[in-house]
Amino acid sequence: MLAAAERRPRDPQGEEGNVAKEFMNFFLFLCRLLCGALIRCPFFVSQKLRCVCPPSYQKTLKLPRQNFRRRERIQKMLHTFCARAANRTVVVGKNVSSSSGGGRTTSRSTTTSSSSAVWVRARQRRISPSSWSSKKGSTLRRFSTAAARTSTTSNNGDEESETRKQSSHKIAPTILQNRLVRPERIAVQRNFSSSNAAAAGASPSPPPTNAAEDKNEQTTQTLMLHNTMSRKKEIFKPRAENGNKVQMYVCGVTVYDYSHIGHARVYVAFDVLYRTLRQLGYDVTYCRNFTDIDDKIINRANESGTSCEELTEKFIQAFHEDMEALGCLRPDLEPRATQHVGDIIDLITRLIEKNHAYAVDGDVYFSVDSLSKYGSLSGRNQEDNRAGERVVVDGRKKNPADFALWKTAKPNEPVWESPWGNGRPGWHIECSAMIEKLLGPVIDIHGGGQDLVFPHHENELAQSSAACDCEIHKSEDKKFVRYWVHNGFVKVDSEKMSKSLGNFFTIREVLARYHPMVLRFMLLGAHYRAPINYTQKALEESSDRLYYIYQTLLDARAALELKDEEFRAELENSKLKLSPLAADAKKLAEETKVSVAQALYDDLNTPLAIASLSGPLKTTNDFLTTKAGKKAVGRLSALSSLVSELENTLSILGLPTAVDKSTSILAELKALALKRAGLEEKDLEALMAQRANARAAKNFEESDRLREELASKGIGLMDGGGGDDAWRPIVPAEM
């Protein structure tokens, strides 16, 4: 340490004064180090160390080398605390200011504030290879912040600001710095949260709703869904006459190319909705169409010299492969437009009979002026309406906003006979016809991406409501669609994703570098209605977090398997008194079940559901690695409850939980990390052997250099581990 002090750069001005000042600082630092050691609190030492010491000390300070993991962890914590201290804008949730237990406002608070005992144990915890991660601090921070922001934004805004005011009055920022505040307990952090979320690549909180929400009526078994039509969250209720039957239609892809990450987002979001509805006991009929006749398909087929059938068949197959990889359940019905041309012609005929459509030279247009409520879904006025992007505006239309229902035949196009001559259907009409044919004139949920609200869904609504006699705008239960659900956009590096900008990624391109579950996990890390920013860093962080989750799960299962008999004896012993640690863990598992359900039932708040896993994951690792955890009476029973809850949550989020699948995911995550690092297994082994030699020769400089070189490529070495545990994928250091 003294050698470090001697190496510090000399200040040419006022050197004597500076020496005295630095000596005093060093003395203060030693005092604090001693105090910190006495109370066995690394945070106390670390926090003060970084805030008080001159940069030269910070740079050269090193804990003993054999304590490498502890040092890594402390450095991460230092960073967290210093960032917070620098901002001085920390506001603490109710559970901190009233740590006796009252005022737990959110499920997140409930999970992370189970007891002060857990916090004390956390300090004593030894980091195991499975739980260690060089980026764990930042990842946890991201998810905690996401959860905090989500939970606060989902509440009433006035209530939130009131909470902030009360909290900041109770605990001044300066006092906060000297208190032991667990990172997860920081409920809201202004400034920091926005920049961090931007860096993390996701905007996990749902966008605010304009109207008042029916929040008070929500229970754990009630699903709230944001309805685009009403612009507010509503309690989801199936139609009384339908019992528990629910019909959900989601607009599918136009099959002329491989699907991109925007498609992945739509279908992952609605897959979670499908799973959640089924979890709630609804008998869901999920229908997702394929648009297999369209200008783009015809052009692409002509360019490539294939038929439209061959082209669409190829990309339908590819779409199924992509969805399967992403863990999306297959819908119950997957109609294709070309299979329903008869139904489309029938629907158009009825629209013409009712004067909602007119035929001109073999084309048929829908007359938007015939429907006074046209524009109600998108909120557009008639004056604002323009023709849909797929419709060429021409003078034959009564109103430029009129859209094509039927298009007359052009050369080299597939055609069908119709009362208006040979031709093919327009885009919007196919969904109206297929919904009516397969699900009926009224459906419960209609979903799709936000870009479909206008013109596609607006036009679907116009066609279907004009064609049927269900008086859609008058009767609540006879609307064409009872809940319109739309997901937010995907941006790439904060820019709109488009082929012309060169930032367009197909699902296949992403899956060549990242595990499909990493992409799914990243997409679920943001609320489905919020825009999501796709970045490589966000994928790396998701990969890191997913590895941590699956490794923890695997370690816990291994512990349960090894102690199978002991576990059974524990369960059969009715007189067994659980240790406080085990009792807390069992309670935590129960709380997690509730908080995950609450998050998902509140308009599918997947980021909050994911954040709810932090507590159980940490506690599971405590049982596996800490002395107190290993000795706790009822440990296996508690571990079993935690594992079961982790599995349940992963399952509803569509992440695999089978043992063999978990093992293969870990292996695949490692293989892909090596691929991204541009290394072969043998290269890594050679580098690790080189480092082992350097360590044996006490050449720590070389050993550190090799470790840092690998860390910059996303390979995190774990000293003390052997075999498969010798390294794990991490977020590359330069990101």
Ligand SMILES: [Zn+2]
């Ligand atoms: Zn559609």
